[in-house]
Structures are given as structure tokens and as C-alpha cells.
Amino acid sequence: MLKFKDNYPMSQITTLQIGGPAKKFVKVKTEEELIEAIKYAKDQLMSYLIIGGGSNLLVSDEGIDCLVIKNEVSGIEETHLRGEEMLLHLGGVMLSVKSGTLLQDFVDYTIENEFSGLQKLTGIPGTVGGAVYGNAGAYGQTISDHIISVVILSEAKNITTLSKEECQFNYRDSIFKQNHDIILEVTFKLESGDPEALQQEVKEILAKRLVKYPPGIKCPGSFFKNIVAETLPKDILDRIQPEKIVYGKLPAGVLLEAVRAKGKLLDGIEISPNHANLFINTGGGTAKAFCELAKQYAQKVKEKFGITLEPEVQLINLPLLN
Numbered sequence: 001m002l003k004f005k006d007n008y009p010m011s012q013i014t015t016l017q018i019g020g021p022a023k024k025f026v027k028v029k030t031e032e033e034l035i036e037a038i039k040y041a042k043d044q045l046m047s048y049l050i051i052g053g054g055s056n057l058l059v060s061d062e063g064i065d066c067l068v069i070k071n072e073v074s075g076i077e078e079t080h081l082r083g084e085e086m087l088l089h090l091g092g093v094m095l096s097v098k099s100g101t102l103l104q105d106f107v108d109y110t111i112e113n114e115f116s117g118l119q120k121l122t123g124i125p126g127t128v129g130g131a132v133y134g135n136a137g138a139y140g141q142t143i144s145d146h147i148i149s150v151v152i153l154s155e156a157k158n159i160t161t162l163s164k165e166e167c168q169f170n171y172r173d174s175i176f177k178q179n180h181d182i183i184l185e186v187t188f189k190l191e192s193g194d195p196e197a198l199q200q201e202v203k204e205i206l207a208k209r210l211v212k213y214p215p216g217i218k219c220p221g222s223f224f225k226n227i228v229a230e231t232l233p234k235d236i237l238d239r240i241q242p243e244k245i246v247y248g249k250l251p252a253g254v255l256l257e258a259v260r261a262k263g264k265l266l267d268g269i270e271i272s273p274n275h276a277n278l279f280i281n282t283g284g285g286t287a288k289a290f291c292e293l294a295k296q297y298a299q300k301v302k303e304k305f306g307i308t309l310e311p312e313v314q315l316i317n318l319p320l321l322n
């Protein structure tokens with residue numbers, strides 16, 4: 001039996017701890033419950049928003065007039081291949097993961113079972129569904145690298161399987177940002193890895209992440225997308241020191257640092273003194289202040305470099321910044 005709550009504060013379910021009330025809120029633990037929640041929204045002529053860990057959201061202070069569905073449908077299964085499929089995917093393992101599984105739980109599972117390919121995603125909060133939606137990544141690895149297929153509940157309410165190509169993955173982008181499809185399950189193919197090397201990589205990455213994201217930090221991850229270097233006009237690229245380009249991207253933090261964003265404060269929102277692309281709620285911060293500060297520094301970057309920064313974080317019931 002689903003437990004719907006009225007006027008549920010989004011600040012309680014986002015890592016930034018900002019956001020006014022959702023008109024209705026419900027947690028779902030099975031796909032049947034998820035489908036039932038959507039049916040409820042349709043019957044009530046209400047729109048709905050599916051969320052995972054709320055770790056990539058900036059929700060308006062006024063909240064949202066819809067049903068927010070928190071996806072906790074979790075589980076990991078090894079897929080057994082037969083016939084032609086077996087020939088297509090020789091070697092390695094196929095793992096099917098429910099979209100509400102915590103990404104960290106899935107990454108831990110792959111490490112424990114000595115599979116390589118997702119270890120660099122260690123430390124990213126949120127769910128597998130949220131990570132696939134935004135094609136999350138870190139240290140040169142992205143969640144889509146080893147995806148084979150994605151099972152979705154389409155806008156027409158059919159359950160369908162999409163191939164990786166049909167998901168149109170790109171840097172922090174996927175087809176799911178253009179439609180209202182719900183990611184139900186994701187199948188990955190991973191290769192065996194050397195357990196000691198995997199553990200070592202994880203250890204090093206966690207140590208780096210601990211410096212950037214101290215425990216308890218209230219933020220939605222990096223706010224702006226980095227810029228794919230090859231999309232930049234030559235005259236702009238010529239002004240950037242080549243060593244600033246990392247994994248083919250110009251970090252937005254480099255541009256923000258150049259316009260002295262680090263450490264700036266506005267009404268409870270601080271731009272991290274360590275990382276200029278990290279906007280933190282220091283307590284009592286609002287979406288209004290967050291947007292104001294982000295807009296100010298995006299404009300400075302535009303004026304200095306001619307580059308338009310785009311938010312990586314999903315803005316809910318908020319105007320675009322530009």
C-alpha cells in the first residue's frame with residue numbers, strides 16, 4: 001500500500017537540502033508500486049517527477065506542484081546468456097541492475113566480484129537511474145561506457161528495451177533528458193579485473209573525493225558542466241593553457257576560478273574555497289540565492305572568455321540561468 005504524503009519538503013530529499021514542498025510525495029520499492037504511483041498521478045490529473053538520491057537537483061523555494069516519486073526499486077542480477085547472445089558477448093559478465101539501486105552499492109558489488117569498468121564512479125552519490133539519466137562520470141569513466149541496454153517505461157506507458165545507441169549517451173547527456181521515459185533497469189557488460197588494482201584505484205579516488213567533498217557537505221555536485229574542448233572555437237582554446245584540459249574537457253571550475261569565484265558568499269550559499277564549480281549550502285541557503293550567485297559568475301565567465309556555462313544540475317521549477 002503506497003503512502004502518499006502532502007506538501008513534502010524537497011529540502012529533506014536533496015543533498016543540497018534546499019527546495020520547497022512537493023504537492024505529493026511517495027517512495028516506491030517495487031516496479032508494481034512505481035506503476036501504481038504513476039497511475040495515481042494520471043487519475044489525479046497531476047504531473048509526476050521521478051527522483052533517485054536527489055543528489056543532482058536544485059529545486060525552487062516555492063516547491064513543485066506535482067507528485068514526486070522517490071525510486072527505491074533495487075536489485076542486482078547476473079544475466080545468463082544463451083545461444084547467439086552468448087556469442088555476441090563472449091567473456092566478461094552481464095549484470096542487470098534495478099534503477100533505484102544506489103550507484104555506490106552497485107560499484108561495491110562490481111569490486112567485490114572483481115569486475116572492472118565502474119570502479120572510478122566510486123563515491124558518486126545517488127542511484128543507477130539518476131546516473132544513467134545524466135550519464136554520470138568521474139576520472140575519465142562514465143556510467144554509459146559498459147551499458148548494453150536500458151529497460152524503460154515509455155511515455156506511452158509501455159515497457160521497452162533500448163539499445164545503448166538508442167539512449168544517445170553523450171557528455172552528461174542522454175535521450176532521457178529529452179523525454180519523460182522512466183529508467184527501470186540497466187544491463188552492463190563488464191570484464192574481469194585484478195582485485196588488488198581495483199581496490200587501489202578505489203582507495204586513491206576516495207581520498208581525492210574526500211578533499212573535494214568533505215563528509216556532510218550540502219551540495220548537488222559540480223554545478224556547471226565542463227566544456228568539451230573540441231567544441232570550443234580556436235581563438236578561445238588558444239587562450240587556455242593546454243594542461244588545464246582534463247580528459248578532453250575544459251573544467252568549468254578553471255573558468256570560474258579565473259573570475260575569482262572561489263569563496264564567494266551570498267545568503268547562505270558559498271562557492272567552495274577549494275573548488276570554484278562547487279556551490280554549497282552553508283545553512284539557510286535558498287534556491288534564489290544559489291541561482292543569483294551562479295548567474296553572476298556565469299556572466300563573468302561569458303564576459304571574460306566568451307563561453308556560456310550550462311548547468312549540469314537539474315533545475316526544478318526554476319528558470320534557466322542565461
Ligand SMILES: Cc1cc2nc3c(=O)[nH]c(=O)nc-3n(C[C@H](O)[C@H](O)[C@H](O)COP(=O)(O)OP(=O)(O)OC[C@H]3O[C@@H](n4cnc5c(N)ncnc54)[C@H](O)[C@@H]3O)c2cc1C
Pocket residue numbers: 015049050051052053054055056057071099100123124125126127128129130131132133134135136137138176181182183184213217219220221222314
Ligand atoms: C557530493 C557529490 C558528488 C558528486 N560527484 C559527481 C561526480 O563525480 N560525477 C557526476 O557525474 N555526478 C556527481 N554528482 C552528481 C550526482 O550524484 C549524479 O548526477 C547522480 O548520478 C544523480 O543520481 P540521483 O539518483 O541522485 O539523481 P536525482 O538527483 O534524484 O535526479 C537527477 C535527474 O535524474 C532523473 N532521474 C532519476 N532517476 C530516474 C529514473 N529512474 N528514470 C528517469 N529519470 C530519472 C530525475 O528526474 C532528475 O532529472 C555528485 C553529487 C554530489 C552531491
